[in-house]
Amino acid sequence: GAVVSQHPSWVICKSGTSVKIECRSLDFQATTMFWYRQFPKQSLMLMATSNEGSKATYEQGVEKDKFLINHASLTLSTLTVTSAHPEDSSFYICRAGASGTDPFGDPYEQYFGPGTRLTVT
Amino acid sequence: AQTVTQSQPEMSVQEAETVTLSCTYDTSESDYYLFWYKQPPSRQMILVIRQEAYKQQNATENRFSVNFQKAAKSFSLKISDSQLGDAAMYFCAYGGSQGNLIFGKGTKLSVKP
Numbered sequence: 001g002a003v004v005s006q007h008p009s010w011v012i013c014k015s016g017t018s019v020k021i022e023c024r025s026l027d028f029q030a031t032t033m034f035w036y037r038q039f040p041k042q043s044l045m046l047m048a049t050s051n052e053g054s055k056a057t058y059e060q061g062v063e064k065d066k067f068l069i070n071h072a073s074l075t076l077s078t079l080t081v082t083s084a085h086p087e088d089s090s091f092y093i094c095r096a097g098a099s100g101t102d103p104f105g106d107p108y109e110q111y112f113g114p115g116t117r118l119t120v121t
Numbered sequence: 122a123q124t125v126t127q128s129q130p131e132m133s134v135q136e137a138e139t140v141t142l143s144c145t146y147d148t149s150e151s152d153y154y155l156f157w158y159k160q161p162p163s164r165q166m167i168l169v170i171r172q173e174a175y176k177q178q179n180a181t182e183n184r185f186s187v188n189f190q191k192a193a194k195s196f197s198l199k200i201s202d203s204q205l206g207d208a209a210m211y212f213c214a215y216g217g218s219q220g221n222l223i224f225g226k227g228t229k230l231s232v233k234p
Contacts, residue, residue: 032220038164043212043224091164095222103220104154104171112166 003027004096006113013084013120021079021116023094029074032097035067037090038115044093050077084120092116123148125215127225134203135233141188142198142228144213154216155189155196160227161209169211172196200230208232 003026013019023033031052036044048064050056050071058064066088068080081088094113098105105111124147134140146155157169172180172189180187184204188197200207213225 034221043226044166044222046221046223049221093164093166095166097220103218104156104216107168107171110168114163114165 004030004094004111004113006092006094006116008116009114010117011119013118015085015120016083018080018082019084019118021081021092021094021118023077023079023096023113025075025096028096029099030077030096031074031099033069033071033077034095034097035069035077035079036093036095038093039090047079081118084118086120089118089120092118123150123153123215123217123223125213125223125225127213127228129228130226131229131231133231133233134200136203136205138203139199139201140203140230142200142211142213142230144196144198144225146194146196146213146215148194148215150217152218155187156214156216156222157185157187157196157198158212158214158224159207159209160212166212170198171216203232205232205234 005024007022033050035047038044046059047062048056048058048069050069052071052074056069071077093115096111126145153174155172159167159169170180170182170185179189184201186199210227212227215223
């Protein structure tokens with residue numbers, strides 16, 4: 001079945017450095033990847049949508065120069081947090097878009113990655 | 122723009138009892154999907170149930186069922202025979218035809234033994 005992985009599962013970095021988070025669809029081709037951010041005790045907020053081979057579309061208020069998204073292949077999308085600051089500390093989750101006519105795919109498959117906890121000190 | 126509202130930040134239920142979580146949404150689209158997701162402490166998002174807007178019949182999945190009122194834009198989740206493992210954050214989500222998901226703020230469900 002559909003499996004989406006994220007790496008790393010957690011990362012601690014110093015303020016001013018950059019961090020790259022990988023999201024892989026392990027057994028299917030994801031033409032679209034969605035990136036979400038979740039602050040503690042809050043909901044998931046969509047940051048950007050990326051289509052393979054195209055530039056990502058960012059939600060209002062999300063700095064595209066700070067959160068670099070690359071979707072170079074059908075199985076890999078990366079989110080790079082550049083010049084990270086403590087306020088970027090959050091839980092980042094990717095979701096792979098399903099292929100086929102149903103935009104949400106098989107309801108019995110898992111399309112969310114397990115998430116990456118980023119702590120910036 | 123679409124919005125999703127969950128008016129119950131926290132809910133509690135006794136084990137083996139039934140609980141209903143509320144959700145309302147707003148949209149001008151005619152073709153869409155609605156979901157309930159469970160997020161346990163591991164924070165992995167788990168799909169509980171989904172409803173296609175064009176289907177009049179309410180979706181059911183074992184102990185989970187929904188009450189979908191399209192005209193009222195309401196989409197509540199009923200959990201029957203609640204189990205300790207049901208304790209988690211529950212998010213109602215709206216799915217557009219392009220595959221985007223918009224989440225409500227969530228309801229924290231506690232299950233008392």
